[in-house]
Amino acid sequence: METHPLDEALRLERLEEGLWRGAPARPYANMAGPFGGWTAAILLNAVMLDERRLADPIALTVNYCAAILAEPFVIEAKLQRGGRTTQHWSLELKQEGAVAATASVVCGVRKPVWSHAAARASEAPRWDALPRASMAERPEWTRRYDMRFAAGGLDDFPRADGEIRSARSLVWLQDFPARPLDFPALAALSDAFFVRIMVARGTWQPMATVTLTSYFHLGDEELRALGAAPLLGEADGAVFRGGFADQSCSLWSEDGRLVANGVQATWYKE
Amino acid sequence: METHPLDEALRLERLEEGLWRGAPARPYANMAGPFGGWTAAILLNAVMLDERRLADPIALTVNYCAAILAEPFVIEAKLQRGGRTTQHWSLELKQEGAVAATASVVCGVRKPVWSHAAARASEAPRWDALPRASMAERPEWTRRYDMRFAAGGLDDFPRADGEIRSARSLVWLQDFPARPLDFPALAALSDAFFVRIMVARGTWQPMATVTLTSYFHLGDEELRALGAAPLLGEADGAVFRGGFADQSCSLWSEDGRLVANGVQATWYKE
Numbered sequence: 001m002e003t004h005p006l007d008e009a010l011r012l013e014r015l016e017e018g019l020w021r022g023a024p025a026r027p028y029a030n031m032a033g034p035f036g037g038w039t040a041a042i043l044l045n046a047v048m049l050d051e052r053r054l055a056d057p058i059a060l061t062v063n064y065c066a067a068i069l070a071e072p073f074v075i076e077a078k079l080q081r082g083g084r085t086t087q088h089w090s091l092e093l094k095q096e097g098a099v100a101a102t103a104s105v106v107c108g109v110r111k112p113v114w115s116h117a118a119a120r121a122s123e124a125p126r127w128d129a130l131p132r133a134s135m136a137e138r139p140e141w142t143r144r145y146d147m148r149f150a151a152g153g154l155d156d157f158p159r160a161d162g163e164i165r166s167a168r169s170l171v172w173l174q175d176f177p178a179r180p181l182d183f184p185a186l187a188a189l190s191d192a193f194f195v196r197i198m199v200a201r202g203t204w205q206p207m208a209t210v211t212l213t214s215y216f217h218l219g220d221e222e223l224r225a226l227g228a229a230p231l232l233g234e235a236d237g238a239v240f241r242g243g244f245a246d247q248s249c250s251l252w253s254e255d256g257r258l259v260a261n262g263v264q265a266t267w268y269k270e
Numbered sequence: 271m272e273t274h275p276l277d278e279a280l281r282l283e284r285l286e287e288g289l290w291r292g293a294p295a296r297p298y299a300n301m302a303g304p305f306g307g308w309t310a311a312i313l314l315n316a317v318m319l320d321e322r323r324l325a326d327p328i329a330l331t332v333n334y335c336a337a338i339l340a341e342p343f344v345i346e347a348k349l350q351r352g353g354r355t356t357q358h359w360s361l362e363l364k365q366e367g368a369v370a371a372t373a374s375v376v377c378g379v380r381k382p383v384w385s386h387a388a389a390r391a392s393e394a395p396r397w398d399a400l401p402r403a404s405m406a407e408r409p410e411w412t413r414r415y416d417m418r419f420a421a422g423g424l425d426d427f428p429r430a431d432g433e434i435r436s437a438r439s440l441v442w443l444q445d446f447p448a449r450p451l452d453f454p455a456l457a458a459l460s461d462a463f464f465v466r467i468m469v470a471r472g473t474w475q476p477m478a479t480v481t482l483t484s485y486f487h488l489g490d491e492e493l494r495a496l497g498a499a500p501l502l503g504e505a506d507g508a509v510f511r512g513g514f515a516d517q518s519c520s521l522w523s524e525d526g527r528l529v530a531n532g533v534q535a536t537w538y539k540e
Contacts, residue, residue: 058514059481059535061331063374065351065358080362080369081335085513086480086537088335090360090372092350099350102360104333104372106481106535110512113540118437118470119508167388200388210356211329211376213483215516215535217509238389238520239487239528242380243355244328246485246531248518250508258509261516263533265329265376265485267356270383 004179005144006188009038010045018077020046024070028141033067035141036209037191041184043091043103046075048183054087056220057183058108061213066100068093073100085109110219121252124150127172127230145192146230148172152199159202167200167237169193173251178228181259183216186223189231189251190214190262196237196247197268206269210244214262218253226253243268274449275414276458279308280315288347290316294340298411303337305411306479307461311454313361313373316345318453324357326490327453328378331483336370338363343370355379380489391522394420397442397500415462416500418442422469429472437470437507439463443521448498451529453486456493459501459521460484460532466507466517467538476539480514484532488523496523513538 009025028038040062047053073095080088086108093101130148133155149155152169173189195207218226235249245268250261279295298308310332317323343365350358356378363371400418403425419425422439443459465477488496505519515538520531 061333061374061481061483063331063350063358063376066353080333080372083336088333088369088372090362092360099358102350102358102374104331104374104481106333108480108514108537110514113513113538114471114510115512116434116470116510117508118506118510164386200386201384210378211331211374211483213331213481213533215533217511217514217516219512236388238387238531240384240386240388241487242385242489243383244378244380244487246487248533261508261533263483263485263518263531267378268383 004177006175006179006185010042010184012042012045012049012075015074018050018079020075021072022075023072024068026140027144030139030141033069036064036212037188038141039064039068039101040191040212040214041188043075043093043101044105044187045184046077046091047089047105047107050077052079053107054082055107055109057105057216059106059213059215060103060187061211062101062103063211064101064209066098068100069095071095117258119258121232121256122170122234124170124232130172144176146174146176154194154198157198157202158204161202163202165200165202167196169199169235171233172230173233174230180228181223181226183223186216186251186260187214189233190249190260193233193235193247193249195266196235196245197240200237200240208267210265210267212262212264214260216260217258229254231259274447276445276449276455280312280454282312282315282319282345285344288320288349290345291342292345293342294338296410297414300409300411303339306334306482307458308411309334309338309371310461310482310484311458313345313363313371314375314457315454316347316361317359317375317377320347322349323377324352325377325379327375327486329376329483329485330457331374331481333372333481334479335372336368338370339365341365387528389528391502391526392440392504394440394502400442414446416444416446424464424468427468427472428474431472433472435470435472437466439469439505441503442500443503444500450498451493451496453493456486456521456530457484459503460519460530461534463503463505463517463519465536466505466515467510470507470510478537480535480537482532482534484530486530487528499524501529
């Protein structure tokens with residue numbers, strides 16, 4: 001069986017405790033440097049692989065400090081503080097001695113306590129009732145996903161009509177080829193929503209994720225039990241102002257559980 | 271004129287470049303250690319005061335690693351990477367050599383480019399049409415705020431009726447006494463929403479913010495122009511599961527502009 005491109009792309013070589021070496025993978029290339037979701041996933045993976053890890057990840061924040069070059073990097077993972085329930089990590093991804101990305105990860109022990117699903121997934125057609133979006137003339141990383149839009153797709157992108165549309169998308173997302181879900185894959189999926197300015201304004205212009213935060217709501221066993229299933233993703237943006245914009249996203253299982261949600265701040269040029 | 275308690279509480283003594291000393295302030299005390307909004311504000315303040323700062327803050331993430339003791343601490347602020355448009359900072363708050371909190375801050379130069387307010391504030395009565403919530407028998411920090419609930423208040427908290435309510439609150443928030451808005455005050459306000467389990471479940475139990483992310487959407491001049499005005503805050507939670515929950519919030523000016531929004535992950539015991 002061939003190794004899945006995501007597993008290839010997330011390989012890290014352990015140099016010493018908390019020090020890892022890796023390299024960007026061409027299959028997850030974006031316009032300039034790698035897809036930000038891959039960056040999130042490989043930073044999280046440095047914690048997933050660490051023998052000091054206490055429990056599943058609860059939260060991940062990634063700060064995109066500079067374009068990552070197509071050459072090897074090191075990741076330094078520092079265990080900042082650990083208790084019986086939570087563990088806090090700080091990470092730096094460095095190339096040529098300079099920090100290109102930083103991250104923080106919170107791991108936490110889930111317990112069989114009171115639980116309550118307050119929010120519900122939006123109504124959407126089944127994923128197999130929707131066509132797979134074409135990724136022709138899109139960056140390489142987009143072809144690593146099967147995306148099926150129920151709303152807010154990019155069929156007529158870029159547009160020059162000047163119309164401002166809703167910033168919301170509703171889309172079934174899955175690794176392509178299909179791959180069992182795990183936390184790094186989920187971290188990448190949290191960034192697989194296109195930058196909202198593309199949806200709302202319809203323009204192609206310099207833009208980038210500046211910082212991203214994702215929360216994971218299922219434990220490892222629950223996540224693995226989902227297998228290689230598509231997730232219903234919803235993304236929206238509240239404001240575009242002065243060259244920065246926010247966006248939020250949520251990812252739901254086919255049976256309606258919230259698997260992950262998060263936010264990001266993006267930069268745009270004009 | 272007396273110094274406002276928030277300004278007292280956010281004092282930092284510069285030891286050297288990127289190294290500051292401060293201490294928790296009793297007026298912002300919570301049940302165990304200080305109010306998390308104060309922690310967010312003082313970490314941000316270490317960047318606000320730094321002469322290397324390029325521009326206004328765009329994003330702040332704070333990780334609450336351990337209870338902060340009632341004694342002096344140091345904050346180390348590392349400028350991880352700076353460009354012409356953005357600057358990335360990492361911070362550590364240490365007591366007795368151990369890290370009690372970490373943070374990352376993104377600063378960014380706002381430009382007069384295309385802007386668009388996609389989201390709208392919820393309808394609410396004017397703040398002066400609502401009564402100020404009583405903070406009797408609440409932690410000390412709550413008395414540093416004027417809170418006027420339009421929905422999701424805590425008048426009958428704690429409850430033992432077992433009823434699960436909406437996790438949503440709509441509340442006018444203002445420093446008390448009133449104080450002109452700035453970024454540290456806004457960082458604190460982003461955490462001034464009570465932990466959502468109190469609203470939804472109505473129970474009083476061990477709980478804490480684990481990590482918080484806030485995005486700021488107005489520039490310094492726009493923020494100062496708001497003066498000492500109340501902000502309309504809206505908070506909600508999507509899921510409570512296995513001892514961890516998420517919550518989101520947004521803060522709006524009286525004239526309907528999104529001033530800040532963000533998310534946090536919280537821990538609860540049972």
